[in-house]
Every structure is written in structure tokens, then in C-alpha cells.
Amino acid sequence: MKKLLSVVLGLGIAASAVANEVSFEQYVEGMKQEALNNGISQQIVDKAFENVTFKPRAVTADRNQPEKKLTLDEYIPRAVPDWKVKQARDLYKKHYAELSRIGGEYGVQPRFIVALWGVESNFGKFTGGYSVIDALSTLAYEGRREAFFRKEAMAALTILEEGHIKPENMKGSWAGAMGQCQFMPSSFLSFAADGNGDGKKDIWNTKADVFASTANYLSQSGWDDKYTWGRQVKVPHGIDPSLEGRGEEKGKYLQEWSKLGITRYDGKPLPKLDEDIKAWLIMPDDENGRTYLVYNNYNVLMKWNRSYYFALAVSHLADRIKY
DSSP: OOEEEOEETTTTEEOTTOOEEEOHHHHHHHHHHHHHHTTOOHHHHHHHTTTOOOOHHHHHHHHOOOOOOOOHHHHHHHHSOHHHHHHHHHHHHHTHHHHHHHHHHHTOOHHHHHHHHHHHHTTTTOOOOEEHHHHHHHHHHHOTTHHHHHHHHHHHHHHHHHTSSOGGGOEEOTTOOBTTTTBOHHHHHHHOOOSSSSSOOOTTTOHHHHHHHHHHHHHHTTOOTTSOSEEEEEOOTTOOGGGBSOSGGGOEEHHHHHHTTOEETTSOOOOOOSSOOEEEEEOSSOTTSOEEEEOHHHHHHHHHOOOHHHHHHHHHHHHHHHO
């Protein structure tokens, strides 16, 4: 297994004039040296890479993302089936005391914490069985997004160095997304939180840490618990399509949208709030599909995952938990 590499082995320095044809094993040696240069201990480096293995299935998954596009009418029932709603409500009640404490601390409604938990990992049931170091080393070596995955591998080693989890227990998806909230290692370093005060940030097994990490991500990304995410609406036929979009300049206050003929989905007027709120018009399918006015909290969900469909699945599940 060979690769044409445009970096100086072990230094991670771009050098287009230098091309080293290296095996996966040689490439890993370069990663190990980079980790040592970054201050990771020899003990962690040796343990993390002890049985590192190239994973062809991770490469296949990365190259073959599903192309079939479902409409929202098809997607939402699949992403948020009734059985998942029931589980979400049951878990919301079961963990309410802890969720309420953490939600209050971070300023995030508990139902959104549970909704993200449900959509990301089916409440911790599907977290991935790949060694995170295997997956990230494989995808860095494969080269399509080398810089990204190599950086994530270094972040994963930092997590191990900090002692949050043992190398043999650091499992995740084929892309290296980890734990019940499916954080990439760099997101873990930025947002993971200790929810139960034991000094560790265990997003794999400790629900309090999963909840606190999720809430911390939303809080630091601009969440405002005075508001919800948005609402499905009806738009008048022939509305100017240039009004659609999430750019800053596209935002209008609810009463401005009301004057343009937009109503609630049931045809009633948009709410009149004591303090009007800015909203954005989105049409993820087209003007003939589902249409929404979304608030800044929805934009925060889009930072978590840049998919309209993902953010709407989380929002829909959060609403089903509430009602």
C-alpha cells in the first residue's frame, strides 16, 4: 500500500517539491513523530498506535456518501418515527432532574438536548465501532481530506493525553465522530464538559457529560433559551424567491414577514411578541415543499451539522417532546 505524500514525513509541513512514496505504516510513523513534537507522551503515542490498522471500509464510506435526495415529507417520518418520539419523551422524563439542572446552567431547553441525543446516536445506541485512531489515520493517509483528518487525529491524541478515556475504549464512527453526541475530536476539545463533577468528560458512557457537552456546544454557539427554533409556515403563491436564505441580510422581523403575507401553517397570523424576533425564510426542497421561518437557534443547530434536514429533524423531535 503506497501513497504519494506532499508533506515532509513527521513534520506535517507542506512541501510540494518533496514527494515521498510511503506505506501506511510509514505514514503512521510520521503521525507518531508529529504527536511527540506536539507534546503527546511516548506512552500515549505507543498505546494509541499499538494495533493501528488501515480500514478500507472507512475510505469507502467517505467516498460514497448517499446521493439519493429525499423530500422533507419523506425524510422527517424516517428520521423521527413515532417510536423515537416515545423513547425521547420517556428519557426526557427519566432524566428530567439532571437535564433541568444542566439546561439551566447552560441556558438550553432540555428538550433540545434530548432531541440532539436522539438524532445523533439514537440515545447512545449507535455510536460507532471503529477505533477513532484507526479511522482518522486511515482517512488522513487516504489523502482526500488529509489535513482535516490529520488534525483530528492529533486532537484525539490530546484527549487521550488528558485522560478522559483509554485508547482501547475510544470508539466512534468511520469518520472519527465520537460518543453519544458524535463529536469530532476537535469539537470535544472545544465543547466537551464534565456534567457530573468527576473530573472527566466522558461522552461515551456518562449521560451527564453527554448532556452537558451538548448544552455547552449550543450555548457557546449562540443559543438563546428565551426562544424556540422556528416554525413551519405558509407563504403566498408567487413569493419572491430571493427572500429565501439564511444570510444575515435575509433576516426580517416576524411582523415584516407577516406584512409579506406569510402565516402560520394553519393559516393564523404569525405571533405578535412583546419583543419582535428576527427570522429567516427557508425552503429546503423548493417553494412547493415545506417552508419555514427559522430563528437564530436554528442557525446554531446548523453549526452543529450543516444540513437543513438534520436541523429540522432535531427541531421536529424537540417539538414532539414538548407536546
